Amino acid sequence: MRPSVRTLQMAPATLYYVALFLIPLLMLAVYSFYSVESFEPVPKLTLDNYVEAATSDVFRGFYLRTLRVALTVALIVTLISFPFAFVLNYVLPARKHVVYFMVLVSLFGGYIVRVYAWRNIMGREGVVNQTLLGLGVVDRPVTLFLNSELAVIVALVNYLIPFGILPIYAAMQNVPVGQVEAAQDLGGSRWLAARRVVLPLTSQGCVAAFAISFIATSAEWVTPQLLGGTGDQLIGNQIQHQFGGGLNWPLGAALALTMVVLVVALLGLAYAVIRRWLR
Amino acid sequence: MKKRWLLAAAVSSALLVLTACGSSDDTSESQGPVKENACENATINFIGLEGEEGKVELEDWREERGTKLVSSWPGDWAQLIAAIKVGQPFELSTIPYHWAQRMIAAEVVQPIDTSRLTNWDKVASGLAESPSLRGEDGEIYGVPIAWGDAPYIYAPDRVSNPPKSITDLLDPSWKGRFVLFDAPDSPFYLLAKAHGFDESPLLTQEQLDVVVADAAKLVDNAAAFQSNYQDANDRLINKDVDLAVGGWEAQVAWAEEKGVTLDFGFFDEGRHGWWDGLAIPSTSENVDCAYEYIDQMISTEVQAELATNLVSGAVNTDAFDLVEGDAQSYDYSVVTGGANSDDFASSTPPEEVADGYMNYQDWLDAWQKIKS
Numbered sequence: 001m002r003p004s005v006r007t008l009q010m011a012p013a014t015l016y017y018v019a020l021f022l023i024p025l026l027m028l029a030v031y032s033f034y035s036v037e038s039f040e041p042v043p044k045l046t047l048d049n050y051v052e053a054a055t056s057d058v059f060r061g062f063y064l065r066t067l068r069v070a071l072t073v074a075l076i077v078t079l080i081s082f083p084f085a086f087v088l089n090y091v092l093p094a095r096k097h098v099v100y101f102m103v104l105v106s107l108f109g110g111y112i113v114r115v116y117a118w119r120n121i122m123g124r125e126g127v128v129n130q131t132l133l134g135l136g137v138v139d140r141p142v143t144l145f146l147n148s149e150l151a152v153i154v155a156l157v158n159y160l161i162p163f164g165i166l167p168i169y170a171a172m173q174n175v176p177v178g179q180v181e182a183a184q185d186l187g188g189s190r191w192l193a194a195r196r197v198v199l200p201l202t203s204q205g206c207v208a209a210f211a212i213s214f215i216a217t218s219a220e221w222v223t224p225q226l227l228g229g230t231g232d233q234l235i236g237n238q239i240q241h242q243f244g245g246g247l248n249w250p251l252g253a254a255l256a257l258t259m260v261v262l263v264v265a266l267l268g269l270a271y272a273v274i275r276r277w278l279r
Numbered sequence: 280m281k282k283r284w285l286l287a288a289a290v291s292s293a294l295l296v297l298t299a300c301g302s303s304d305d306t307s308e309s310q311g312p313v314k315e316n317a318c319e320n321a322t323i324n325f326i327g328l329e330g331e332e333g334k335v336e337l338e339d340w341r342e343e344r345g346t347k348l349v350s351s352w353p354g355d356w357a358q359l360i361a362a363i364k365v366g367q368p369f370e371l372s373t374i375p376y377h378w379a380q381r382m383i384a385a386e387v388v389q390p391i392d393t394s395r396l397t398n399w400d401k402v403a404s405g406l407a408e409s410p411s412l413r414g415e416d417g418e419i420y421g422v423p424i425a426w427g428d429a430p431y432i433y434a435p436d437r438v439s440n441p442p443k444s445i446t447d448l449l450d451p452s453w454k455g456r457f458v459l460f461d462a463p464d465s466p467f468y469l470l471a472k473a474h475g476f477d478e479s480p481l482l483t484q485e486q487l488d489v490v491v492a493d494a495a496k497l498v499d500n501a502a503a504f505q506s507n508y509q510d511a512n513d514r515l516i517n518k519d520v521d522l523a524v525g526g527w528e529a530q531v532a533w534a535e536e537k538g539v540t541l542d543f544g545f546f547d548e549g550r551h552g553w554w555d556g557l558a559i560p561s562t563s564e565n566v567d568c569a570y571e572y573i574d575q576m577i578s579t580e581v582q583a584e585l586a587t588n589l590v591s592g593a594v595n596t597d598a599f600d601l602v603e604g605d606a607q608s609y610d611y612s613v614v615t616g617g618a619n620s621d622d623f624a625s626s627t628p629p630e631e632v633a634d635g636y637m638n639y640q641d642w643l644d645a646w647q648k649i650k651s
Contacts, residue, residue: 038384038385038386039360039381039384039385040364057648057651058644058648058651059651060651062651119513119517119519120517123517123518123519124517124518124519125517125518125519143455143502146502146503146519147455147502147503147519225461225506226506226510228503229501229502229503230498230499230501230502230503230504230650231498231499233650238647241647243357244354244355244356244357244358245355245356245357245643246357246643247357247360247381247385
């Protein structure tokens with residue numbers, strides 16, 4: 001029995017998915033049931049790691065903070081991305097390729113470079129403070145910008161906005177300009193057309209933008225470390241600690257998988273709410 | 280047919296996962312006398328801190344012998360342990376004071392017979408006799424090659440009255456003005472000393488509770504956690520903070536290169552020392568060469584050059600007068616049994632402690648709780 005052309009066409013993607021996603025995820029799942037002896041994971045199966053991940057006050061604090069920050073970032077990214085994509089597609093159709101290219105160009109900058117750039121922008125002698133001082137809004141540098149949850153959120157929003165715009169913009173390609181014009185011809189404002197016509201028809205793109213931002217933020221640990229204060233670390237920092245200094249890979253794996261379950265559950269809930277709201 | 284394929288795929292995946300998750304018990308301990316010129320035409324695989332592998336200092340020595348040095352710089356100490364645990368062969372590794380006990384307990388390094396090292400007798404007594412080098416079996420597992428005394432670094436133009444005690448930093452006036460490492464070592468050790476717990480880093484549960492209460496205030500007052508010394512310097516130079524707890528004298532020189540003046544100081548609670556050493560990983564395939572290389576690394580001339588380059592303390596007593604530059608600023612009496620030798624103490628408790636005392640894992644757990 002020879003494999004069909006369709007099977008062969010799917011093979012590279014399937015292999016890629018299995019090798020780089022499924023097997024690592026399975027390994028993580030296996031490790032999460034291991035025990036630790038002499039700082040080494042050993043195959044003595046236990047549920048203790050999940051019990052600790054679910055019941056520890058320490059981790060609860062990190063989970064709640066992570067979900068709060070992820071929700072905030074995802075909402076802001078989606079709320080900015082939708083109007084941006086709308087303007088790009090319907091208000092500036094003649095220049096949309098140039099602007100779209102600029103959105104893509106912003107992804108070229110290295111992630112770490114961006115984080116350090118934000119440090120310079122929000123620092124005591126950074127651009128924001130210099131501007132505020134120059135305008136006379138403040139008489140001394142504001143220290144609240146850097147080393148704060150605000151700094152983490154601003155940097156993540158900036159980083160994730162292109163990832164929010166792209167799926168919404170892609171979804172808008174399937175909404176004919178004629179439908180928007182028809183809404184306006186019938187007396188609707190541009191805002192009403194966007195809200196009542198375009199938004200429901202691009203809800204999948206909005207959900208994708210929200211999901212991408214939420215998932216990316218919930219896995220973050222570098223930005224909180226470099227831009228956050230001592231009380232702004234996320235669950236990603238704890239997972240990194242367990243795989244690093246804590247030398248407790250099984251607990252790190254259990255924390256990571258618990259977070260995956262939480263994220264999937266919350267995204268499912270968010271999806272249902274958005275669908276209902278847009279109906 | 281499809282079912283058979285699925286079954287085969289499932290079994291293969293399961294085997295792959297289990298194989299990948301399996302631990303390696305490969306350890307090789309070379310025994311017997313050290314061969315002369317064991318490094319001739321040999322390759323030394325090193326894993327550890329960049330700059331502490333003798334890349335510059337032993338370049339000519341290696342060239343004479345046709346010895347090749349291949350260095351790996353792990354992201355953190357857990358990566359180093361993992362790399363050795365999974366069986367990657369390394370002749371040499373860095374062993375830092377605060378991870379020495381973990382590396383020994385994890386059995387990734389092998390005991391070192393110091394009688395094979397011709398320069399061992401020149402190693403300062405405060406370092407050679409340190410319990411932190413030794414395992415529970417009393418064997419030595421690391422040979423120090425550099426040391427320091429963990430000062431705090433500050434910007435004198437913004438800090439006219441440097442803190443005398445670490446408890447000064449609990450004052451609201453210091454809120455958001457300093458950084459510290461994301462580790463309990465230095466804060467717990469110093470705060471315990473400030474409370475008069477003289478056995479620090481050995482603390483009872485009650486003592487640790489007292490320390491943790493203060494440490495929580497300290498963490499709350501800190502602006503951020505510094506990732507490393509360079510990160511702390513960037514923040515000091517950018518004027519985002521005024522002081523960094525847990526520093527290195529070299530930071531003053533780095534700032535000078537950028538035209539910024541920084542200074543260092545010590546809390547009244549005392550200095551707590553750090554040392555970095557070389558160890559022979561359990562996976563070493565050329566133990567004799569490892570011994571020869573380590574011996575060279577603690578020789579007088581190499582030590583003087585290494586200390587000068589790293590701006591750290593030399594471990595070889597004959598090298599003390601030969602170090603140059605900022606490395607001369609070290610108070611060598613702390614490692615030679617001089618008046619301040621008590622100050623050169625390890626800031627971390629061992630993994631195994633007597634009943635009633637808290638071990639390093641307890642410290643780490645308490646630290647995570649503070650951050651949550």
